[in-house]
Amino acid sequence: MISVTLSDLAEFDGLIPWLVSGAWKEHFEPSELKAAGLSIHTLRFLDEEEAYDDPTFLLGSEVREPTGRRHRTAVSFYIDPEDEEYPVDFTTDCSCDFSYTCRHAAATLEFLSSIAATAGPARRSPVNPEIGHWLRLIRQAEQNVTANAARATSPAKPYNKFLAYCIEFRESRYPAGSEVTPYFGLHIGSYNKSGGHVIESTHATADPAKPAKYMAPEDLAICAAYHARRRKVGAWDSDMPLGGSGWDEILNAALATGRLFFSRVSSAYRSSRIYQTLTEGPPLHVEPGWELFENGSARPILKLPGDTLEIIPTLPLRYIDSAGPTLGLLHSEIPDEILTVWPEGPLIPAGQVPEINAELRSIPTATPLPTPAEKPAQILSGLAPVPTLHITWVHCGVFQKRHIGGMVRFQYPGCPVLTSSRRWPPTRRRKPRGWTATSA
Numbered sequence: 489m490i491s492v493t494l495s496d497l498a499e500f501d502g503l504i505p506w507l508v509s510g511a512w513k514e515h516f517e518p519s520e521l522k523a524a525g526l527s528i529h530t531l532r533f534l535d536e537e538e539a540y541d542d543p544t545f546l547l548g549s550e551v552r553e554p555t556g557r558r559h560r561t562a563v564s565f566y567i568d569p570e571d572e573e574y575p576v577d578f579t580t581d582c583s584c585d586f587s588y589t590c591r592h593a594a595a596t597l598e599f600l601s602s603i604a605a606t607a608g609p610a611r612r613s614p615v616n617p618e619i620g621h622w623l624r625l626i627r628q629a630e631q632n633v634t635a636n637a638a639r640a641t642s643p644a645k646p647y648n649k650f651l652a653y654c655i656e657f658r659e660s661r662y663p664a665g666s667e668v669t670p671y672f673g674l675h676i677g678s679y680n681k682s683g684g685h686v687i688e689s690t691h692a693t694a695d696p697a698k699p700a701k702y703m704a705p706e707d708l709a710i711c712a713a714y715h716a717r718r719r720k721v722g723a724w725d726s727d728m729p730l731g732g733s734g735w736d737e738i739l740n741a742a743l744a745t746g747r748l749f750f751s752r753v754s755s756a757y758r759s760s761r762i763y764q765t766l767t768e769g770p771p772l773h774v775e776p777g778w779e780l781f782e783n784g785s786a787r788p789i790l791k792l793p794g795d796t797l798e799i800i801p802t803l804p805l806r807y808i809d810s811a812g813p814t815l816g817l818l819h820s821e822i823p824d825e826i827l828t829v830w831p832e833g834p835l836i837p838a839g840q841v842p843e844i845n846a847e848l849r850s851i852p853t854a855t856p857l858p859t860p861a862e863k864p865a866q867i868l869s870g871l872a873p874v875p876t877l878h879i880t881w882v883h884c885g886v887f888q889k890r891h892i893g894g895m896v897r898f899q900y901p902g903c904p905v906l907t908s909s910r911r912w913p914p915t916r917r918r919k920p921r922g923w924t925a926t927s928a
């Protein structure tokens with residue numbers, strides 16, 4: 489769909505002659521200008537808010553390759569008739585790998601030039617620049633009158649864009665799904681005709697000092713807190729890891745707007761994100777505890793009261809229940825500060841469990857910290873150990889040469905063979921004391 493017409497272009501002083509002159513071509517490599525077979529699928533005006541640096545107007549196009557693949561290109565125009573050297577300037581951005589002044593942008597400008605070329609001979613501009621300026625003011629004022637009249641007759645259409653507060657669970661790729669980190673970021677969303685919403689993948693600037701049209705009054709304080717936090721933690725990425733203290737103000741207010749969303753992002757399927765609206769869930773009880781393994785080792789965990797719950801490591805701790813989806817607080821008899829660090833503990837080998845238990849009991853909390861069960865030692869009597877010899881390759885010496893080595897193990901009948909991670913034989917052997925003296 490092409491929704492840019494010659495009369496649209498004529499609204500911008502000097503744009504049509506500039507396009508027809510081909511002055512824009514000097515910004516492109518000759519090879520980009522010669523790209524054959526590209527066709528413009530759509531061309532339309534975009535909201536200027538989607539551009540970073542305040543252009544006079546912004547055009548978006550969809551350019552189709554001969555292969556059928558489409559790229560989205562945006563061209564920001566800067567028009568300043570007072571600027572004698574560059575009355576018209578532009579920047580481009582594209583979804584292709586080259587991003588700036590690529591062949592898709594060139595094809596878009598070529599297409600615009602072809603629209604501009606349908607204009608008749610250029611109006612002669614007044615000799616006196618002051619008169620020209622005054623005429624422009626009159627023309628602008630007339631356009632404002634028309635625009636105001638149009639606004640007055642049609643009922644105010646609600647602005648369909650909004651600021652979306654987004655929590656994303658990102659699964660790391662290697663190994664797949666091994667770790668899931670929640671992130672918090674701001675995006676622009678829009679309501680579609682069926683009442684649903686679409687969240688754009690690009691981030692919203694959401695500067696409270698220069699509020700954009702998609703921001704509502706209640707967004708200003710949240711955005712101020714969000715940017716203050718980013719500065720404080722030095723998060724220069726668009727998203728901040730969602731963890732630690734100081735999130736109450738942001739999350740509670742974002743929930744209250746009804747525009748807090750939740751998405752699960754796998755690095756493999758970045759393009760297909762589904763954002764669900766989060767509502768507030770009830771405070772839930774969480775129990776610090778232990779995951780016990782067959783061999784007697786144990787790992788500290790937090791036991792959640794449901795399979796669909798996932799922990800958000802903020803202070804105080806929160807959860808997201810993907811069944812809702814809801815966001816709520818977690819509480820326990822154990823203080824929040826301890827709860828947040830509890831699941832970070834490592835796997836504790838069976839042999840160290842009694843020692844760790846003694847340590848945990850010595851920590852003076854109001855409610856005692858849970859301890860893993862100690863696997864009682866089994867006393868076997870009347871069994872004779874069976875010596876076994878294991879022959880294997882071993883690497884020893886400073887140069888780690890390969891030798892055949894043997895290892896004697898004593899195995900009790902019916903008991904698992906204990907394997908040791910220690911290298912055998914020891915790779916470095918000290919010379920016996922006095923060896924040098926004896927040989928001398």
Ligand SMILES: [Zn+2]
Pocket residue numbers: 559561582583584585586587590591592593
């Ligand atoms: Zn491109």
